[in-house]
Amino acid sequence: MIDYYARVSDTMIPHLRGRPTTLKRYPDGVEGFNFFEKRSPKHRPDWVKTATVLADRVGEIDFTLVDSKPTLVWLAQEAAIELHPWTSPSDAPERPTYALIDVDPGPDTTWEEVVVLTRLYGTALGHLGVRGHPKVTGKRGIQVWIGIQRGYSFHETSAWVEALSRAIGATVPDLVSWEWSKRARRGKARLDYTQNAINKTLVAPYSPRPAAGAPVSMPIKWEERDDPDLRPDRWTIRSAAARLAEHGDLFAGVLEDEQELPSMG
Numbered sequence: 001m002i003d004y005y006a007r008v009s010d011t012m013i014p015h016l017r018g019r020p021t022t023l024k025r026y027p028d029g030v031e032g033f034n035f036f037e038k039r040s041p042k043h044r045p046d047w048v049k050t051a052t053v054l055a056d057r058v059g060e061i062d063f064t065l066v067d068s069k070p071t072l073v074w075l076a077q078e079a080a081i082e083l084h085p086w087t088s089p090s091d092a093p094e095r096p097t098y099a100l101i102d103v104d105p106g107p108d109t110t111w112e113e114v115v116v117l118t119r120l121y122g123t124a125l126g127h128l129g130v131r132g133h134p135k136v137t138g139k140r141g142i143q144v145w146i147g148i149q150r151g152y153s154f155h156e157t158s159a160w161v162e163a164l165s166r167a168i169g170a171t172v173p174d175l176v177s178w179e180w181s182k183r184a185r186r187g188k189a190r191l192d193y194t195q196n197a198i199n200k201t202l203v204a205p206y207s208p209r210p211a212a213g214a215p216v217s218m219p220i221k222w223e224e225r226d227d228p229d230l231r232p233d234r235w236t237i238r239s240a241a242a243r244l245a246e247h248g249d250l251f252a253g254v255l256e257d258e259q260e261l262p263s264m265g
Contacts, residue, residue: 001208004237005076009069011018012206016072018089020053020063022201023075024082030210036248039078040064045074052092056166061115066248084201087157092150093198098254099157099261100195100202101144101165106177108187111140111232113175117189117227120168122222128262134225138217139208143202147257156261158196163264165191191217203265205251208237216240219250 005012026034040050040062049065049076066072075083087096102115105182118134121144123130148157169176169191170223179189195202203209203217218240222228235243 001081001214001237002073002076004208004214004240005072006069007241008206008244009072011087011203013066013069013072013242014249014255016083016085017204018051018065018067018091019085019202020051020061020093021086022084023064023078023080024084024210026079026081026210030081034093034210036155037085038063041078042043045070045107047071048074051094053090063090070077071112078184081160081207081208083204085204086199086201087154088198089195094153095150096152096154096157096196097150099146099148099152099161101146101161102192102195102202103138103142103144104190104192106182106189108186109140109175109182109189113189114140114142115230116172117168117175117191118144119225120171121164124168130259130262131253133219135219135221135249135251136230136234137156137203137213138207138233139211140232142232143217145251146253146261147254147259149260152261154197158193160261160264161196161198162193165193168265174257206240209233214238218243221247221250 023037025037038061048068048071050058050062051065052062054060087098099120105114114129132146133146134142136142175189176191205217205219207217209215214237216235218235
């Protein structure tokens with residue numbers, strides 16, 4: 001994993017730079033004790049940068065900033081298998097630069113149904129003239145990140161993604177539940193617009209996941225939705241570098257886009 005982080009650092013760091021990052025650490029291996037860590041470890045080297053941000057109800061926290069290759073490699077040896085950057089930068093924590101779509105499958109949701117829901121989002125975004133950037137999560141789902149212009153609040157991005165998601169859900173009501181608890185969803189997928197909130201995060205592009213084979217959350221092209229070999233855990237820390245060498249950073253656009261979210265009418 002250390003070797004993987006070192007090899008993909010030039011691609012991964014732009015998606016982490018300047019953003020408070022929550023670490024998910026597995027000091028006893030992926031089957032052992034694990035925890036989310038918001039406060040940057042006190043034993044961090046002096047060259048690891050931090051950002052002091054007001055978080056949750058606990059007051060100010062010094063979050064780790066993953067701004068350099070040495071920091072990324074240090075996090076790997078700290079068993080930070082998953083990295084979860086904020087949707088907003090540390091210099092404007094209440095102003096997101098992404099709107100997030102999260103197709104979160106339920107226990108009974110098939111991969112084919114996840115693809116159907118993602119295809120509906122792609123069609124809707126195309127109709128609205130909005131560029132979205134999809135990625136498989138490395139577990140079971142697909143996410144779409146939308147780069148937006150500065151100035152939106154989390155309330156605005158959440159309301160916009162909710163309106164879009166409600167429209168998607170209305171076309172396939174048998175696949176989607178709006179219930180909060182997993183038990184109440186009766187195995188159905190959730191189109192989780194609530195991730196558009198301060199302090200909430202989704203796994204970073206190219207972050208490994210703590211599962212068999214060490215799968216990676218990998219950006220994809222929209223047309224890859226129809227690839228019969230596509231799976232959410234298709235790429236691992238052993239194959240990701242080859243894909244990057246072939247396709248480059250398919251998520252680069254999310255850093256460059258400064259889109260206005262059109263009215264949902």
